[in-house]
Amino acid sequence: GDSVTQMEGPVTLSEEAFLTINCTYTATGYPSLFWYVQYPGEGLQLLLKATKADDKGSNKGFEATYRKETTSFHLEKGSVQVSDSAVYFCAAEGGSARQLTFGSGTQLTVLP
């Protein structure tokens, strides 16, 4: 079945630092790829998505590009803020019911 491997955390950065969280997937075919964010005490929110190769998803300064050749979907942000502190999940959509397979999650803490 599908699987998603995500950079292990936790990650601690200073404000305005550059962020990369790695994500790779294995799947049959070309799944849609997602990044979800979970802020402390809150539910899961869709951050961005890409549905085909070379698509770039972007939102709130975060970006991720669907790389078919490396089966990757790394999350990047040029300048993180304290308010970006959260857990980030990479996910791939696949299977007959199009269910999501999640990575293990990466805890990001941004210090002022």
Place this chain on the structure above:
Amino acid sequence: SAVISQKPSRDICQRGTSLTIQCQVDSQVTMMFWYRQQPGQSLTLIATANQGSEATYESGFVIDKFPISRPNLTFSTLTVSNMSPEDSSIYLCSVESVRGQRGYTFGSGTRLTVV
């Protein structure tokens, strides 16, 4: 996009009892998904629920432990039966955000603690 109302938001339950979690969606959806997020871990799919048919369970999850109802296209329940402390988790339901488009909306979750 779809909006989900999930309740209860949290509960503390005694070992051996059962809890039913409800998800109400503001639009008709074909499939609803139930996930479990154990403390400090990622989300694991429990089952997929289609209206009018039996839910499809993932490996490691069985209907006797997690019975699911899907009486119509906007509502579903998940019951956690005969609970033990190992069932302490966050349970979430999910649907497609917009019909036919890629992307999913999640309920706010039910934080369950079994004592």
